Amino acid sequence: MYKSKAYSAASATSPLASDTIPRREPTGRDVQIEILFCGVCHSDLHYARDEWHSVMPTVYPCVPGHEIVGRVTKVGSAVTKLKVGDLAGVGCLVDADLSCPHCKEGHEQFSPTQVMTYGSLDKHGTAPVTYGGYSESIVVDEHFALRIPANLNLAGVAPLLCAGITTYSPLRHWKVGPGQKVGIVGLGGLGHMGVKFARAFGAHVVVFTTSPGKKDDALRLGAHEVVLSRNADEMAKHAGTFDFILDAVSAPHDINAYLHQLKADGHLALVGAPEKPFEISSFALLFGRKSLSGSIIGGLAETQEMLDFCGEHNITSDVEIIPIQKINEAYERLLKGDVKYRFSLDMASLKAE
Template sequence: MPNAKAYSATSDTSPLAFAQIPRREPTERDVEIEILFCGVCHSDLHQVRNEWSAMPTTYPCVPGHEIVGRVTQVGSGVSKYKRGDIVGVGCLVDSDQTCPQCQANLEQFCPHSTFTYNSPDKHGTAPVTYGGYSSSIVVDQHFVLSVPGNLSLAGVAPLLCAGITTYSPMRRWGDLKGKKVGVIGLGGLGHMGVKFSHAFGAHTTVLTTSPNKKDSALSLGADEVILSSDANEMQKHTGSFDFILDTVSADHDINAYLNLLKIDGTLTLVGAPDKPMPVSAFGLLFGRKKLAGSLIGGIAETQEMLDFCGTHNITSDVEVIPIQQVNEAYERLLKSDVKYRFSIDMASLKSA
């Protein structure tokens, strides 16, 4: 069984550090990938520090589910990919592929889905799957994605999570052209929401508590910016939004944003606050409004998103770092000190 270089955590208090991890030999359905870039997602930090009681972390933990790489080997049953192809891998690396959810191209809701890291490894290579903070990965062909050739690979990596997380609920809502769309928050998810909303032809508004983010929001494609901490400014926009995407994971008053929706308007959560949020029933009843949630997207939809990004030249705004700076990046992530995602240049792992 071959080994790969990686960065892993051995406990919830230990820093990420160099390690050797096992990778399986490709089966007939597998694609072996040399990892070129891996995005840093806030969920990586939560998992490494065992902060999600619903998804306890098994150590050693090798995070990373925003992967872009080059195919180095394919199994005998693989026809879609060949050596040298540039491909991506997102949050999923397996599912049963037979259940109703999989048949509907909703693999993220499969009861037997396998996440890219910290899921039981059905191949028995290790107790759990190991993610993209590593030199290589072996993935079932169904979960490998084609990357458009015109896009910067460092900026493509976060599309495999932040991209599909924001694209999916907007695409599912319907034709956004000419509609008024709000994006709450301007971080790793929010800045992608702005780019997609603009590309869909919506009148795009960023709702933020930070006055200093106005220029950045406008440069990303927003048409206007609302300071959500200003009650008078919020009042002016009551009942005017068709769709609002909430990307904020910190505690906040959801009712203030529901108040902005038109009749039959929708607010979709993609951020994940730790604590339950009180919701006023009257805020939903008066206006027949909808409060929804969305979890990444299926494989077909993720490929659709990548193709859309290729057509519209959309990538994530990233700060490229070597793997040796990943612990520092985690601390900066906690302070929102990045515009807007970190992307690890995995070539740096060769010198580890």
């Protein structure tokens, strides 16, 4: 066991502050990674403030962060996937027993034995729960470490480990491609990645937004058209024309308005998670044999596929790079939607602590 500098929250109302946490020494299958950048996800804020208490009670002190990019500093004797000096990433998962049907199919994100990067029981006993990427280093089983294309900007790569795979996976699963009309609802941390991927897949991309000021940015990111969803005439113009819609909004909204945008056999996939349940009109689905689903991150093989695709197409997240010392300010700005489009923590700033 060794000690690693980190930023942690001591309670639901405490600001994140400098701390020291234990990390295990690498076992035969482990890789140790020096963390260079860590993205800031809204899930980090929810967890730090115990806002998921009914489902996932926070154990304090907690160290958030599951969008991790770094460099391998040590490998176990049985590791074959990576070597010292390689760039590596860690997303939302750090372990699973890999023997369940989901794992065998490459869908570790559905495994009942999954161990999340933070907040899960630490099966190694190093700490009561797993600690995330707001820290100097992390140790994970090599299966859960990902290769990072060397040509990409590392600060922009970090959010790909959550926001990237969260949007890539449903677009791939529903076979989005050339000749299709695809809608992206919301232009935030998730939505802006959905635009980039849908465009790279060859689809005609339309962004739905409530903010007129986001039109230019949507076009810059790759959208062909922008629809102001509060404008009834604009919505009516596109009704019944979409093959696929990716809904990336976590605020309450009328899902039926977007189901009406689908053509027959069209599909809408949810990646945003509003706090209150949707009221869904059965008629919005019945007329046209439309379908609705949800999606969460992706398996390890698909995440590696996504990273390789990003390397080939030079795709990264649009980020604002900040030092770890500004994490509490970043959380407040995140609540206001004041970031384009993800924060990326420069973990070199932690060395000054």
